[in-house]
Amino acid sequence: MPSSQDPVIDLFQGWPSPSLLPTSLLQAASQTLLSNPSLSTPSLLYGPDPGPSCLLEHLSQYLSKFYSTSWTSSSRLTITGGASQSLACILQVYSDPSYTKNVYMVSPTYFLACRIFEDNGFAGRLVAVPEDQEGIDIQRLEELLARDDLENGWLDARATKRPLPCQKHFKNIIYCVPTFSNPSGKTMSLGRREQLVRLARKHDALIIADDVYDLLHWNPARLGAAAMPRLVDIDHTLDGGVSSPYGHVVSNGSFSKVLGPGLRTGWTESTELFALGLSKCGSTRSGGSPSQFTASIIAESLRTGAFQQYLDHVLIPAYRQRSAMALEAVQRYLLPHGVVLVTIKDSNKANLARQMCAAVEGGYYIYIQLPKLLDATRFAEQAARQENVIVGSGENFEVVGDEASVPIKHGVRICFTWEDEHRIVEGIRRLGKVLEQAMAKTGT
Numbered sequence: 001m002p003s004s005q006d007p008v009i010d011l012f013q014g015w016p017s018p019s020l021l022p023t024s025l026l027q028a029a030s031q032t033l034l035s036n037p038s039l040s041t042p043s044l045l046y047g048p049d050p051g052p053s054c055l056l057e058h059l060s061q062y063l064s065k066f067y068s069t070s071w072t073s074s075s076r077l078t079i080t081g082g083a084s085q086s087l088a089c090i091l092q093v094y095s096d097p098s099y100t101k102n103v104y105m106v107s108p109t110y111f112l113a114c115r116i117f118e119d120n121g122f123a124g125r126l127v128a129v130p131e132d133q134e135g136i137d138i139q140r141l142e143e144l145l146a147r148d149d150l151e152n153g154w155l156d157a158r159a160t161k162r163p164l165p166c167q168k169h170f171k172n173i174i175y176c177v178p179t180f181s182n183p184s185g186k187t188m189s190l191g192r193r194e195q196l197v198r199l200a201r202k203h204d205a206l207i208i209a210d211d212v213y214d215l216l217h218w219n220p221a222r223l224g225a226a227a228m229p230r231l232v233d234i235d236h237t238l239d240g241g242v243s244s245p246y247g248h249v250v251s252n253g254s255f256s257k258v259l260g261p262g263l264r265t266g267w268t269e270s271t272e273l274f275a276l277g278l279s280k281c282g283s284t285r286s287g288g289s290p291s292q293f294t295a296s297i298i299a300e301s302l303r304t305g306a307f308q309q310y311l312d313h314v315l316i317p318a319y320r321q322r323s324a325m326a327l328e329a330v331q332r333y334l335l336p337h338g339v340v341l342v343t344i345k346d347s348n349k350a351n352l353a354r355q356m357c358a359a360v361e362g363g364y365y366i367y368i369q370l371p372k373l374l375d376a377t378r379f380a381e382q383a384a385r386q387e388n389v390i391v392g393s394g395e396n397f398e399v400v401g402d403e404a405s406v407p408i409k410h411g412v413r414i415c416f417t418w419e420d421e422h423r424i425v426e427g428i429r430r431l432g433k434v435l436e437q438a439m440a441k442t443g444t
């Protein structure tokens, strides 16, 4: 039983704000769709494999503008049932556990991805790769790939799946969240992105980039534009363009974080051949593109501009405000007790005020490191027990099966979207109390 009488504040839940869910946008779009048989009939039947053309077209226009990519087109996209479902389909088509060697995951990682890899035959073959301020530790990844290439026999193993002529199996998989990462909030630098693409090409690796937070970007100097080129765009342009018709990157996008996860709709962008192969995934061929109905509703909201309005004038201003308040509270209640802000490049106190405005430029999370004497998992338990505050911590973000390689002992993730503003600040204030007591016990 929690000793505190205060209401529970959940800073763990990586969900969108319930008070901001776009119900009127969805109501208007559904109304239009369902009142017109030429729209409603196809939306309620099986759809084409790559997804309904209405969403493919409107989305490709939207993405071209947001990412400044003249090459984005419907034929490079597939509509999915969200990033999780899509990850499973990508693995079904483009990996074979008796041929594909390992899955290299940036650690701390989006923990729920681990089970999707395990379901697809990679249990015991998830390899943790640390990240530094620029993103994935490329030197370590290179060493690991080189080490694993030398293992005897593996590359001669016979694949058990039967890829179609428009499909292939990659020898390695690299999984990352390059922009506004979950959980660290970091954005991989441009240089690191280029190194990563080159490494993937060298080792026949497919980079699966969960780009699910990209659209939530609020740096005032670049409103309405992406924080960074996606890895899939770098693969398109780097060193003369893709080195194989499949490319080496698939961008995994989602409407979950911007409209609502209940819609279960997302998209991928890749080369045309990769997209074709992905759209021929068995479950898609049998059932048609997933989320045919909700995808058609979303297409309608893009067509009218309601989606763009909602994102630019409702969601982004609200999340920008929440992130700023959360940062201020972290500065006030946590930093004095020795906490380091990981999401920010240099959380040295002298520089912090200067960095604050640019510190969190998007996404859902702030990630902090507790002082070395404190264990994050124990701290989270204490926060829940004493103060009714829930946070994600330590073990939650380790790569399953390879925890020892990159142990997460001191990391704590604070989500600033789920709770309303004053509750975020109050939650962080309570975390400060727990921290103060814990530090007092260490005698420092």
Ligand SMILES: Cc1ncc(COP(=O)(O)O)c(C=O)c1O
Pocket (backbone or CB within 6 Å): 014, 081, 082, 083, 084, 085, 110, 177, 182, 210, 212, 253, 254, 255, 256, 261, 265, 266
């Ligand atoms: C990095 C990352 N990928 C995927 C997802 C899940 O996305 P979807 O709801 O589209 O399946 C999340 C949700 O938290 C996430 O943080």
